[in-house]
Amino acid sequence: MAEIPLLSVRNLVVEFPSRRGTLRAIDDVSFDIAEGEVLGMVGESGAGKSLTGAAIIGLLEPPGRIAGGEILLRGERIDNLAAEPMRRIRGKRIGMVFQDPLTSLNPLYTVAEQLIETIRTHISCTERVARERAIALLDRVGIPAARRRIDDYPHHFSGGMRQRVVIALALAAEPDLVIADEPTTALDVSVQAQIIDVLKEICAERGASVMLITHDMGVIAETADRVAVLYAGRLAEIGPVRDVIQAAEHPYTQGLMGSIPTLTQTDTRLVQIPGSMPRLDAIPKGCPFNPRCPHVMDRCRHDRPVLIARGSKREVACWLYEAVREEVHHG
Template structure:
């Protein structure tokens, strides 16, 4: 079966006066129908850029310098702007970190929802309004029929993010890209928003690409998780496998460095150093200067993603070596 979204060898570059920076370097992954894919990484790893590249909203001077993006078997990375605009909203919905950037403060929630619905679907004003109320009700806005005529600033942060989710789902998209949807919210509100997002997408059969730095959110929401490091995929696989038995040393380090509520470790495992800046990505494996298991090959050649047991892929020489030894 063709996956809903397929990203192949995606390269995103930023030309600067000191040379071209490669922010995403040959990133490949699929999102299956109805699947929630988590995209994690530290700031600057390129997770938001991946989302922006897919929906064709890279901020200039950033540009796609290579690779292909396919949505249900059709290429979308080279579409003219007008066609891409129609896909955005209709087939791919978006939820951003700050609800205020996705809502226009000058229009009521009703106006924005109805406009989105009628842009993408052939329905009457009255029908669109009914749909909009239904959506708001579904995302958990109390007294939706009355509150729909309020302006965005009348809503609290969490309620606003619910409105944004309703807006993203208004045209019944096949894929929702959620970029840090809960980062700006309080802990007690975060959980509610994640639940709403997850439920409503499952209900409508929409796939989700959930971009976040928060492993906890991924653990609770995603089916599979992709780990980005310095613009490259380090590991991708089912959430449970990756979290409980990470194979890439970076993922393992990342998991060890998260303090948890249940265990009381005297010291956290720490990865020395920090992620390289884009203008100083080391030769070979980008993680090699910080890797506890580094060996010669890591310093000279970049490892490719190799398939592992249980639908997992890892880009690390440790496993290619293993594969070679066996073969």
């Protein structure tokens, strides 16, 4: 019997009722995050990666709602909790880092006030102890002269420093899981690398798992242990980062990897996937990728591919590999 994963998402379905009928933004997505693991969630805009994060922390914006499946934190369901218990889980057990640091910090309170409040909401301790913890945290995320700067307001900090404060805030209550949604997208290239390093190190130090949501394969490559690739609200491929990046199996992941220009490759043409991701109201029948897929077969247009295990750690939702498996069976 395997140990219970920290977070387990089972057959998650998120729907948006709209005037043209109900739109399925996330359709039957399942994955686990183990203790201390960094799971990257990658996909293009509209793939449902941010929605998955929002569904886990119970912050889906209405009219969006979880229409099926379950989300388990250490084996306990958290997808059907009332607002109040869910609020206690957010912050205490699941920390959050968003793309825009300005939206996660209240501009009217000093960094000290926000950090101390978060610490004391979730951990019982005196104001003085909380303040010391807060200073230590800021110091750890790389804010120079933390003891002096803790009483500054968020607007006194630069973009990169603000994101460090947000990371400190997310980790203030020592959560088991940190969900980081595009934490570096709003930052400059030279600052991005610093933030990713801080996030990765501090979570590793505290044994917190990370769900890193991003469109940037480079960030995933540098940070994650495993990666889940989403396409049109469905899981295309999930597996260890090295395997997926160096030998992608799903044709979408292959196309995605080929389309990224790199510093080492030169004058070759970029691989391009024709067309664009379908809109939610026009997701093709069968495999959602079939109209763009270079290996499309008849079956792909009718049957939705299931996740097929490839080795012990990897799963791919593509009929190409069903054939391989059958051959193996016959042989």
